[in-house]
Amino acid sequence: MTATPQAPVDSRPRKPAAPSAKTLTCSGCGAPLAVRAPGHSLSVACGSCGAVLDAKDPNLQIIASFEKRTKLKPLIPLGTRGRFRGQPFEVIGFLVRQVTIEGETFAWSEYLLFNPFQGFRWLTEYQGHWISAKTASGIPKADPSGGEGAVSYLGATFRHFQMAEAETIYVLGEFPWRVQAGERVVVEDYISPPRILSSEVTPEERTWSIGEHVDGEQVWKAFKLSGSPPPREGVGVAEPSPYAPQARTMRWLFLAFLAAAFVLNLLFGLMAQNRVVYSKQFQYVRGQGSPAVVTEPFELTGRRSNVLVEIATTVTNQWAYFTLALIDEATGQALDFGREVAFYAGVEDGESWTEGSRNDSVYLSSVPSGRYYLLISPETDAAGLGYTLRIRRDVPRTMHFFVALGLLAILPLWFWFRKAHFEYRRWRESDHPWVESGGSDEDDD
């Protein structure tokens, strides 16, 4: 599916012609026919009988015929004039094409707009998504940097989206080519939202058109249509992602916040006292008096800050539980807490194992300065217990950084998920879906 341009594009400037319409009579059914682009149109389709007439033939010879059992009504009636993208245009033709993919038929509408000075424009509509297109002014070139089948056009890379054989199933109005019933062309779409490049390949030629997503409201306003445009279903092939404009800002904000959090963490870490205010070894022998002891008083200085209490024991295949209280000598306020250490080791089936740890530590939060002592009341299943107690003041914590990182990542992750989901929904309609679908095709939004 490499997009190799084969034929030059018809980009010749068109000669201006007077914007007058000719009224004719259908040679198939006698119904009146209006030719709105005389001199430009090669065929005219009669809305009454489905006959396609040769617009260049004075006798309006029938050149093709469509089944007209089902009459389709264009959303923009033929003959409607409006100012579209700053230029006056008149809707002169309407056709419906369809493709069949894996047994499923997809049909879309195309409206031909005409301005004698600007030439032709197309407005295509599929499931409420509109694209304004015109003949490309150059030939796209293969661009391997954009992935499989990508092309570049006017400096932008367009990724291959879909290739299908389209069949014209309904026509109305006039066209600058000789419309054939059941006309088939191979259509290939390449996208760089909001723009789309389309090629149509017939046995005779390959033509390129460049299009851009248009809001239905914009079309309705341009042609002063009553009511509202059909609601959009799913994601349009060239629909611009609502997330794309914010993605770069979001990424920079996240990186800036991350850097700021890192610097803050570093600064507070460097400024922290991280000072050992007390350290002592204790020995407890069961049955020799009360196990509860108190430490000598120690000073906690500076602003409110944390206190780290570390306990190192010698337990092996034993447990020890410490009831602790950090008591402010002056105020009698205490922080009660308990810590448990247990360490077990052995050999089972020839393999050694260990469980637990002989050491433990705990942070006490936001302790004011003052003169403190620690009350320790150990319990153990051992006959005796040796343990070392160490108390540190104002210890830097990296935990805060990681908590901040987690919080800072929530919104960007959600944003990037939504952005990716939007693209997933766009590309699942393509030849290159992100995930090969094997089941339901329901839209989950």
Add this chain to the structure above:
Amino acid sequence: MMTKLYAVFGALVLLALSGAHYAGWSPSDATEVKGVPKSVRDNPGSYRSSYGSGRHFAGGK
């Protein structure tokens, strides 16, 4: 809109991070007790902690 919301949210997170660092905040399950008598210093066995004994690991294979 989303980026503005994130800018505000991110600023608040950084503010909270600074506050937590400055105040030495840490998640802790220590219980605050008021009015511990000075006599506890001389008789530590008399202190009745809210973290009494009873929660012991009975691990090992």
